[in-house]
Amino acid sequence: MSGTSLDGIDLASLTFSFIDTWKFEIHQCETIPYPTSWLHKLKELTSLSLQELNQIDEDYTLYLSEAINQFIKKNQLSHIDAVCSHGHTALHQPQNGLTYQIGNLPKLASLINSKVVCDFRVEDVALGGQGAPLVPVGDKLLFSNHEFCLNLGGFANISTENDGERIAYDICPANIVLNHYVNRLGFDFDDGGRLASGGKINHRLLEALNSLPFYHKEFPKSLGLEWVQKEVFPLIDSFQLTTEDTLRTFVEHVSIQIANEINKKNHVSVLVTGGGVYNNFLMERLNNFSNNKIVIPDKKLIEFKEALVFGFLGVLKLRNEVNCLSSVTGASKNHSSGKIYCP
Incomplete structure (x- = not known):
């Protein structure tokens, strides 16, 4: 899969088993960084x-197939039941009945000579849902020992149980904004949050960010790059701050917004995964605002939990079991989403 933070293509070899409860194992896993042209x-x-x-969909499907074939060959993988692929989100406008992930064309199955399960979002949007987030069914079935599952990727999103139903939603932008501004200094990301930690909070910008209308909406709700380009970047740029002060202010904003959500319950376990976990300063600020136990798992799960869950979504689809929860996306019903292509 490929996420909004554009770190690269995440590939993982996975095994799932079910005896009373679902179990999983992450074997080989790798992130293949994007070349400059694809970025x-x-x-x-x-x-x-x-x-x-x-046209880009055609090109990206071919590029994705090459990455998958390279991973299979490198790790000498055989007896593959299916390749489960998210692709990369090009457009996400559920309010207009539109979501489009590139890399999900039927020819992918022939290019990699394997059964493919993909395009998990389209059906949910057609059923009136947000088409996102989709990871919570994995949180519910694979990580039920944690009250909250928080992902810190391009966006911060969360899932939890509420009155016996799984709910999940995007909280706020995260790395998609932090990386955007640190790119101006020639870095791919703010290593450990060191640049942000050296900046100063601009309280007027912080207040303006915290006042964005999205934060007053009830779930289900989701965010996309278009929203960030329209609402967030112009707001931040209007303050003309140094990069360090921008990063410092936005880290505080992210920490406050996440804490607002996880502090709705007290003294519970919060599993945190995604690249944002490596931003030590962000984690420090989140711990400062949180009333709960922040749990950081091993490196494989931090970096490949989303790839793990999209693999799991594919397994559920192959079994014709529910992999999209209406309580999460707002769709008209629970359903088994995705398309299956054979070579």
Whole structure:
């Protein structure tokens, strides 16, 4: 899979088993960084015409197949039941009945000579859902010992149980904004949050960010790059701050927004995964605001939990079992989402 933070393509070899409860094992796993040419293309997806997107979809499906074949060969994988692929989100406008993930074309199965399960979001949007987040069914079935499952990727999103139902939603942008501004200094990310820790909070910007209307909406709700480009970047840029002060202020904003959600329950376990876990300063600020136990798992789970769960979504689809929860996405019903292609 490939996420909004554009770290690269996450690939993982996984085993799932079910005896009373679901168990999993993450074997080989790897993130293949994007070359500069693809980074540029993926950052500009929202500004492209549908015709241009269709061509990039063709190109990206081929690129993705090469990455998958390389991973299979490198790790000498055999007896593969299926390749479960999220692709990369190009457009996400559920309010307009639209979500489009590139890399999910039927020819992927032939290019990798394996059964493919993919395109997990489209059906949910067609059923009136947000098409996101989809990871919570994995949280419910694989990580039920944690009250909250928090992912710190391009966006911070969370899932938990509420009155016997799983709920989940995007909280706020995270790495998609932090990486955008640190790129201006020639870095891919703020290593350990050191740059942010050296900046100063601009309280007027912090107040403006915390006042964005999205934060007053009830779940289900989700965010996309288009929203960040329209609402967040122009707001931050209007303050003309140094990069360090921008990062410091935004880290505080993210920490406050996450704490607002996890502090709705007290003295519980919060499993935190995603690249944002490595931002030590962000984690320090989150701990400062939190009333709960922040649990950071091993490196494989930190970096590949989303890949793990999308693999799991594919397994559930192959078994024709529910992998999209209406309580999470707002769809008209629970359903088994995704498309299955054979070579």
